[in-house]
Amino acid sequence: MVLLSKSLQRLMLGVVVGVLLGGCQTPPQKPAAPGVAPKAGASKVEVTADKGRLQIDLPDAWGGDVRCGKSGCLVGAVEHEKNTVVVHKLESNRTSRLLSKFSVPYHPDSVVWLEDDLLAAAVEDGSTVDIFRLVDEKLVKIQSVTVWFGPRDVTLIEASAGRYRLLATPYSGNKVAWIDLPDGATGAAKVTQATWCKSPWHPAKVSQLPKMTGGGVVVACLDDRRVVAVPDSNPMAAPTVLATFNAIPRRVAPSPSGRWLYVGLETGSRNARIDMQTGELQWIAASPNGSVSVVALSDDLVLWGEDGRLVMQRLDAQGNVLESGELLASGFSTDLQVIDVDGDGALDAVVLNSAGTKSDVIYGPLWEKALQRPLMKK
DSSP states (O other), X not given: OOOHHHHHHHHHTTOOTTOOOOSTTSOOOOOOOTTOOOOTTOOOEEOOSOTTEEEEEOTTOOOEEEEEETTEEEEEEEETTTTEEEEEEXXXXXXXXXXXXXXXXXXXXEEEEEETTEEEEEETTTTEXXXXXXXXXXXXXXXXXXXXXXXXXXXXXXXXXXXXXEEEEESSSSEEEEEEEOGGGTSOOEEEEEEOOSSEEEXXXXXXXXXXXXXXXXXXXXXXXXXXXXXXXXXXSOOEEEEEOSSOXXXXXXXXXXXXXXXXXXSSSEEEEEETTTXXXXXXXXXXXXXXXXXXXXXXXXXXXXXXXXXXXXXXXTSOEEEEEEEEEEEEEXXXXXXXXXXXXXXXXXXXXXXXSEEEEEOSOHHHHHHTSOOOOO
């Protein structure tokens, strides 16, 4: 990869000295034979003594996606340094089971579910988005779609009647690729490139954009230090800048109503949110080491991912912190998703750790648990 120093700086921020992040700074290793999956009867069950928290054997998980459907709740993810795409099943008794692994070229970065049994993965080497189907609990590769750059993320934008529109965004550079997949993702893909900003990581769909009609796609641009958006009505339009920062914006996430767009900033002791009606920017007090992931549970209740913990805040209308607490996590909380995985009616947090061997499921109720641990300064 190019720009190795930038990659190292991004992923080392907030990590204690001595922890080596699993990233593109390591030399390529020869991948295993394609399609490696567990042998019959070899599925591994993860067990934890703390029934409020499950640790999954999922090393260097740079990205992933949880989907609850006909096969239960499945975690699709990447093992970045092992060059594999994996699927774990989260059981209702708060254990997990490894279903399948599939070897891919050097450094997969993220995955997204398209359907309950259909998965797309961003793979840097080869510059492809690989499409898989889960058949009898085993990953089967359908096709590789070339996007002409090393993708960091692949995002599902639209799915309808076996047709899918995906967005691939780069590890570095300013080119993005819109991917249209017909015929249940088995037909030939149409790929259309566009120029956005420098290093647009982790796009998110939003239901509204400031002073515009309708929704669109927003993204944090690491190297341009800004957040930009394109509307659904014209996704090939030049992106509109929503905000510019002195610190690096790592990830954005809309609140459930669409009113706010939360922005995780890597440094600077503050995060931010953007009013998606007016465009107003509000600052939010944060840890000195910054945040690398974020999800909003309501308009004013937000969860930030950091190194070794999650920080939960309840805000007032001006973005001032009214209450806060924390939840422990196993490592560098690169990816964060909130979903009820055990069916008890309370939202749970799935936390992917990009710099260690374990990822977490933290079972809810999250706010009540966070309040039991007052926020410790780092």
